[in-house]
Amino acid sequence: MVENFSEWFHNIIETADIIDPRYPIKGMGVWLPYGFQIRKNFFKIVTDLMDKEHDETSFPLLIPEEELAKEGLHVKGFEDEVYWVTKGGQKDLNEKLALRPTSETAIYPMFSLWIRSHIDLPIKIYQKGSTFRYETKHTRPMIRVREITSFVESHTAHSSPEEAEEQIQTGIEIYKQIFDSLAVPYLISKRPEWDKFPGADYTMAFDTVFPDGKTLQIGTVHNLGQTFAKTFDITFENKDGQHEYVYQTCYGISDRVIASAIAIHGDKKGLVLPPAIAPVQVVIVPILFKKGAEEVLDKCNEIKDALSKDNVRVKIDDRDIRPGKKFFSIENKGIPLRIELGPRDLKANKIVVVRRDNGEKSELTIDDNLVSSIKDLLNDIHDNLYKKAWDKFNKSLKLVEDEKDIKESIKEGNITEFYWCGDTECGKEIGKISDEDFLGSSEDLDEDTDKVCVHCGKKAKHIASVAKTY
Amino acid sequence: MVENFSEWFHNIIETADIIDPRYPIKGMGVWLPYGFQIRKNFFKIVTDLMDKEHDETSFPLLIPEEELAKEGLHVKGFEDEVYWVTKGGQKDLNEKLALRPTSETAIYPMFSLWIRSHIDLPIKIYQKGSTFRYETKHTRPMIRVREITSFVESHTAHSSPEEAEEQIQTGIEIYKQIFDSLAVPYLISKRPEWDKFPGADYTMAFDTVFPDGKTLQIGTVHNLGQTFAKTFDITFENKDGQHEYVYQTCYGISDRVIASAIAIHGDKKGLVLPPAIAPVQVVIVPILFKKGAEEVLDKCNEIKDALSKDNVRVKIDDRDIRPGKKFFSIENKGIPLRIELGPRDLKANKIVVVRRDNGEKSELTIDDNLVSSIKDLLNDIHDNLYKKAWDKFNKSLKLVEDEKDIKESIKEGNITEFYWCGDTECGKEIGKISDEDFLGSSEDLDEDTDKVCVHCGKKAKHIASVAKTY
Numbered sequence: 001m002v003e004n005f006s007e008w009f010h011n012i013i014e015t016a017d018i019i020d021p022r023y024p025i026k027g028m029g030v031w032l033p034y035g036f037q038i039r040k041n042f043f044k045i046v047t048d049l050m051d052k053e054h055d056e057t058s059f060p061l062l063i064p065e066e067e068l069a070k071e072g073l074h075v076k077g078f079e080d081e082v083y084w085v086t087k088g089g090q091k092d093l094n095e096k097l098a099l100r101p102t103s104e105t106a107i108y109p110m111f112s113l114w115i116r117s118h119i120d121l122p123i124k125i126y127q128k129g130s131t132f133r134y135e136t137k138h139t140r141p142m143i144r145v146r147e148i149t150s151f152v153e154s155h156t157a158h159s160s161p162e163e164a165e166e167q168i169q170t171g172i173e174i175y176k177q178i179f180d181s182l183a184v185p186y187l188i189s190k191r192p193e194w195d196k197f198p199g200a201d202y203t204m205a206f207d208t209v210f211p212d213g214k215t216l217q218i219g220t221v222h223n224l225g226q227t228f229a230k231t232f233d234i235t236f237e238n239k240d241g242q243h244e245y246v247y248q249t250c251y252g253i254s255d256r257v258i259a260s261a262i263a264i265h266g267d268k269k270g271l272v273l274p275p276a277i278a279p280v281q282v283v284i285v286p287i288l289f290k291k292g293a294e295e296v297l298d299k300c301n302e303i304k305d306a307l308s309k310d311n312v313r314v315k316i317d318d319r320d321i322r323p324g325k326k327f328f329s330i331e332n333k334g335i336p337l338r339i340e341l342g343p344r345d346l347k348a349n350k351i352v353v354v355r356r357d358n359g360e361k362s363e364l365t366i367d368d369n370l371v372s373s374i375k376d377l378l379n380d381i382h383d384n385l386y387k388k389a390w391d392k393f394n395k396s397l398k399l400v401e402d403e404k405d406i407k408e409s410i411k412e413g414n415i416t417e418f419y420w421c422g423d424t425e426c427g428k429e430i431g432k433i434s435d436e437d438f439l440g441s442s443e444d445l446d447e448d449t450d451k452v453c454v455h456c457g458k459k460a461k462h463i464a465s466v467a468k469t470y
Numbered sequence: 471m472v473e474n475f476s477e478w479f480h481n482i483i484e485t486a487d488i489i490d491p492r493y494p495i496k497g498m499g500v501w502l503p504y505g506f507q508i509r510k511n512f513f514k515i516v517t518d519l520m521d522k523e524h525d526e527t528s529f530p531l532l533i534p535e536e537e538l539a540k541e542g543l544h545v546k547g548f549e550d551e552v553y554w555v556t557k558g559g560q561k562d563l564n565e566k567l568a569l570r571p572t573s574e575t576a577i578y579p580m581f582s583l584w585i586r587s588h589i590d591l592p593i594k595i596y597q598k599g600s601t602f603r604y605e606t607k608h609t610r611p612m613i614r615v616r617e618i619t620s621f622v623e624s625h626t627a628h629s630s631p632e633e634a635e636e637q638i639q640t641g642i643e644i645y646k647q648i649f650d651s652l653a654v655p656y657l658i659s660k661r662p663e664w665d666k667f668p669g670a671d672y673t674m675a676f677d678t679v680f681p682d683g684k685t686l687q688i689g690t691v692h693n694l695g696q697t698f699a700k701t702f703d704i705t706f707e708n709k710d711g712q713h714e715y716v717y718q719t720c721y722g723i724s725d726r727v728i729a730s731a732i733a734i735h736g737d738k739k740g741l742v743l744p745p746a747i748a749p750v751q752v753v754i755v756p757i758l759f760k761k762g763a764e765e766v767l768d769k770c771n772e773i774k775d776a777l778s779k780d781n782v783r784v785k786i787d788d789r790d791i792r793p794g795k796k797f798f799s800i801e802n803k804g805i806p807l808r809i810e811l812g813p814r815d816l817k818a819n820k821i822v823v824v825r826r827d828n829g830e831k832s833e834l835t836i837d838d839n840l841v842s843s844i845k846d847l848l849n850d851i852h853d854n855l856y857k858k859a860w861d862k863f864n865k866s867l868k869l870v871e872d873e874k875d876i877k878e879s880i881k882e883g884n885i886t887e888f889y890w891c892g893d894t895e896c897g898k899e900i901g902k903i904s905d906e907d908f909l910g911s912s913e914d915l916d917e918d919t920d921k922v923c924v925h926c927g928k929k930a931k932h933i934a935s936v937a938k939t940y
Contacts, residue, residue: 022583023576024534025567030580033525033595040526055503056510060617061531061600062553064494080559083532085569087554088604097495099555106493110500113492125503129600130531134558147530 005212009263010141016271016333018262019141027139027146034333037279039150042258043128045181045276046152049174054124054154059106061130062097067105071231074104077198081133099132104199104224104250107155108232115246117237118159122167126154142259143216143470153252157229159236164223164247168204171221171251175206178253179218181276182261183386184208185393186218187415189440189465192427197250201225207439207467208260209396213413215439215467218260221251264389265357271334272356274385275378282307282314282374283335285326287342300341303351303370310371312378331356336381337374357381357388399463403454406434406466415439415467419460421453427464430455434466475682479733480611486741486803488732489611497609497616504803507749509620512728513598515651515746516622519644524594524624529576531600532567537575541701544574547668551603569602574669574694574720577625578702585716587707588629592637596624612729613686613940623722627699629706634693634717638674641691641721645676648723649688651746652731653856654678655863656688657885659910659935662897671695677909677937678730679866683883685909685937688730691721734859735827741804742826744855745848752777752784752844753805755796757812770811773821773840780841782848801826806851807844827851827858869933873924876904876936885909885937889930891923897934900925904936 013019018035031039050056062085069075083099086092100106107125114120131151135144154171158164172188179186186206196203200222207215229235229245238244258277265272275281286293286300300316307314317326330338340352350363351370355377364373398414400406409416416434420427420441431438433455441462445451451460483489488505501509520526532555539545553569556562570576577595584590601621605614624641628634642658649656656676666673670692677685699705699715708714728747735742745751756763756770770786777784787796800808810822820833821840825847834843868884870876879886886904890897890911901908903925911932915921921930 020580020583022580023530024537024579025530025532028530028532030530031528033527036526036528039528056506057503058501058506058509058619060493060495060498060500060619062495062498062617067494082559083555083567084557085553086556087566089550089552089606096557097553109494110490110492113490136559147532149528149530 005210005263006140008266008268009259012262012266012270012332013141021141025146027135027144029141029145031149034279038258038273038277039255041277041279042182043150043152046128046178046253049177050126050152050154053170053174054126054156056127057125058127058129059100059103059110061100063100063103063106065096065098067109068098070105071199071228073227074199078102081135083132083134101133102131102151102252103127103153104155104228105232108228108234108248111155111157111246112232112234115157115234115236118239121159121236121246122156122163124154124156124167126152128152140470142255142262145255148254150255150258151252152254153250155248155250157234157246157248159238159244159246161225161247164225164249167249168221168223171249172204175219175221175251175253178257179206179208180386181274182257183274183382183389184218184257184260184264185390187215187393187397187439187442187465189442191220191440192438192464193424194428195438195440197222199224199227201227205440207415207469208264209393209415209467210260210263210470213396213468214470215415215437216256216260216470218256219251219253222249224248224250265385266334269328270332272385273334273336275336275382278334278336279313280315280333280335281312281378282337282339283330284314284316284339284341285323285330286316286318287323287340287345288318289343292343292346296341296343296346299346299366303339303341303366306371307374310375312371312375337377339374353377355381357384397465401454403430403433406430406454410434410436410466410468413468415465417442417463417465418454419445419451420462420464421456421458422461423453423456426453426455430464431466436466437469439465439467439469475680475733476610478736479729482732482736482740482802483611491611495616497605497614499611499615501619504749508728508743508747509725511747511749512652513620513622516598516648516723519647520596520622520624523640523644524596524626526597527595528597528599529570529573529580531570533570533573533576535566535568537579538568540575541669541698543697544669548572551605553602553604571603572601572621572722573597573623574625574698575702578698578704578718581625581627581716582702582704585627585704585706588709591629591706591716592626592633594624594626594637596622598622610940612725612732615725618724620725620728621722622724623720625718625720627704627716627718629708629714629716631695631717634695634719637719638691638693641719642674645689645691645721645723648727649676649678650856651744652727653744653852653859654688654727654730654734655860657685657863657867657909657912657935659912661690661910662908662934663894664898665908665910667692669694669697671697675910677885677939678734679863679885679937680730680733680940683866683938684940685885685907686726686730686940688726689721689723692719694718694720735855736804739798740802742855743804743806745806745852748804748806749783750785750803750805751782751848752807752809753800754784754786754809754811755793755800756786756788757793757810757815758788759813762813762816766811766813766816769816769836773809773811773836776841777844780845782841782845807847809844823847825851827854867935871924873900873903876900876924880904880906880936880938883938885935887912887933887935888924889915889921890932890934891926891928892931893923893926896923896925900934901936906936907939909935909937909939 085097191203206219226245399417443463555567661673676689869887913933
């Protein structure tokens with residue numbers, strides 16, 4: 001679709017007024033007004049879903065070194081990418097403060113104060129805000145950044161491992177709904193032991209695939225077991241009067257979901273925004289001649305008001321520029337639906353509607369059904385984006401039965417699946433052979449399967465995959 | 471009203487589930503679920519007003535030392551309170567990065583890239599987020615903190631000084647509306663030369679007064695003139711084809727507005743929230759007996775649904791605890807209106823309503839006017855809080871005509887006003903004599919006034935004030 005994806009992506013986020021990457025710190029950009037509105041709509045979707053299950057809170061951005069260092073595995077996982085505050089004014093601080101890379105070690109000391117008894121459980125909270133990673137790899141706006149400005153992280157504590165396990169499923173379901181709203185397809189994998197979240201029992205991850213064939217991790221859900229509870233002494237008195245450590249989960253998503261929607265749906269003309277996050281869902285372009293201009297504008301306003309009233313985000317584009325230039329910028333900004341209305345249309349009591357997703361032009365009669373017809377079209381646009389994206393995604397999944405075919409399949413741009421016995425050694429070996437990243441296992445096989453591990457030939461336990469990753 | 475205000479305030483923000491100050495860094499606290507909802511409602515008020523005039527954006531939280539240091543006066547004003555990031559992972563950074571104390575030096579390098587011509591002007595943007603101050607003074611939750619989590623700052627650039635001056639008025643008007651929404655009274659002063667924002671031409675400031683008689687600065691509006699434009703080289707080609715520096719303003723408010731609403735309206739029983747920011751505006755308490763419980767609950771739900779539909783934030787409190795305990799916690803949380811409904815009320819087709827602001831109990835008939843009657847009551851509550859707060863505030867303003875009376879008036883807990891010639895020397899001297907802070911001038915006098923400066927006896931130009939401050 002787009003020949004040089006990387007160039008296209010960098011270009012579109014600047015020209016469409018999303019992010020200005022020219023801020024004088026590498027890996028940190030400025031959210032421009034249009035981008036900010038997309039982000040705001042994304043947050044609304046996330047918040048509405050999260051609020052059903054969690055309480056929103058806000059924790060400090062700084063974490064004392066002592067807290068961050070308490071969980072050995074956790075700090076080891078992050079020690080190379082933490083920004084440290086060491087000075088306050090002209091003075092050296094007594095204790096270094098970390099810019100949170102993630103907030104487990106900010107939140108769990110407070111859990112330890114809040115939780116006393118089983119009646120305090122479950123606790124389910126979330127927060128949204130910035131986290132920081134001192135990335136040493138090549139940074140890219142929204143994809144690999146040093147300030148993750150739109151990180152939404154949830155943290156839960158439970159009185160039983162079963163309840164924590166259920167929460168993992170809830171987290172996964174919420175994330176599916178978020179990705180579905182943006183028509184972003186995904187593969188869910190259980191990350192292998194050697195690539196799970198530092199400190200977790202296990203990690204479930206969502207990966208999507210970009211037009212250049214590389215996968216991007218867009219969400220993770222972690223079962224933390226009792227590891228952090230033991231480190232931060234988070235105990236509760238259970239119904240039998242005994243003290244027990246809580247069972248915890250955490251999960252997070254970020255700006256990368258927005259980046260994915262932009263990357264996956266966009267085309268040569270620019271953005272193609274899913275209606276759910278489009279700052280403007282419908283733009284009305286009055287086609288004006290000297291004669292009858294007023295009537296046309298009146299009707300445009302009437303339609304605008306009717307759509308607004310029904311919660312459609314709509315605006316009139318009456319900029320005094322050439323229609324060609326106007327349509328070009330409307331397309332570049334990815335506005336899902338364009339309405340054109342001129343004197344001749346008005347006379348015929350019709351409007352012309354043009355879809356951004358497939359360019360289809362059609363006419364609608366101006367009557368009592370107009371608003372619902374336009375809303376139907378917006379739903380169609382979403383469904384079409386969803387179908388197209390999933391079709392393409394599913395085509396990029398390729399199951400190979402011979403280890404020798406893995407490299408070729410990856411070269412073709414596939415997420416390459418294979419049967420795997422589940423052993424760490426085999427997994428790491430397959431990763432090495434493929435020369436790419438081992439995403440994990442996406443499906444468990446029946447015990448009586450006749451499939452065998454592509455590497456060792458023993459009975460397979462999972463379907464797993466490798467892919468080029470960001 | 472409250473004997474030991476400081477103790478009361480610390481107590482209420484913890485017991486009412488607003489902020490947990492026990493986070494292991496001094497001056498940084500956790501927004502708890504109820505507090506977070508108050509903050510969210512506050513942000514909604516601010517955002518709705520700001521969006522009419524500005525575009526929302528988001529700039530990085532870190533500022534390179536080189537940028538922060540460019541404006542000499544500005545950096546001097548902040549150098550003792552900036553947190554510095556000096557390490558990334560295990561490495562020392564090449565350049566120190568500041569945790570923004572405010573964002574002029576983050577934003578204006580971008581303005582310099584964005585602005586070329588008069589058609590790019592005006593630019594009016596805002597952002598909300600955390601800023602940081604390494605406070606060496608005694609910290610207090612929400613009042614003097616090291617992470618200001620709810621800072622909303624606006625930045626504008628204009629093609630003429632007149633337009634910038636108009637923007638100052640717009641900023642002041644917006645802030646008045648915000649404070650009015652929360653029924654927080656204020657005095658607007660032009661800060662004296664020696665206390666203006668570092669780098670500004672002049673600073674207009676809003677101060678409110680707390681129950682302990684101390685004033686708190688709750689908002690500032692700055693005319694930056696061309697100082698930063700010259701530092702950051704922000705020029706535009708004017709209509710005559712000449713290059714000119716832009717004229718800038720900036721203004722900011724924070725968590726302190728929420729703290730003020732809590733402090734000013736609260737009483738011995740706890741919070742008294744203005745309806746505009748109350749997470750729950752109406753709580754319905756079903757009074758249940760075995761007989762008729764179902765009918766009562768049905769009616770409660772019916773009333774709840776009708777209120778919800780009309781955008782009233784309402785919930786049913788059916789916790790199985792003693793009524794006394796329930797009422798205590800409802801009052802403590804500051805819920806503006808409590809509805810009680812039992813079988814006898816249902817039979818009489820009435821509900822009992824109890825106002826939090828004045829404790830008044832009354833009955834309302836359950837009919838088609840019920841929702842609008844309840845909304846009227848919420849408006850009355852707002853108006854009453856507003857009137858009470860302003861009455862008290864106005865009483866705390868005292869104009870003295872003799873310099874000797876200043877100290878005594880301050881001792882009585884007043885914001886003490888006096889006539890002032892406008893000279894810096896006199897102003898500083900009056901500040902010294904009063905032993906408190908010089909807030910600035912709140913009113914300009916006519917040229918033919920017969921009032922004289924309380925210090926030097928020359929003709930007065932302003933009414934100015936001193937007060938105990940936070």
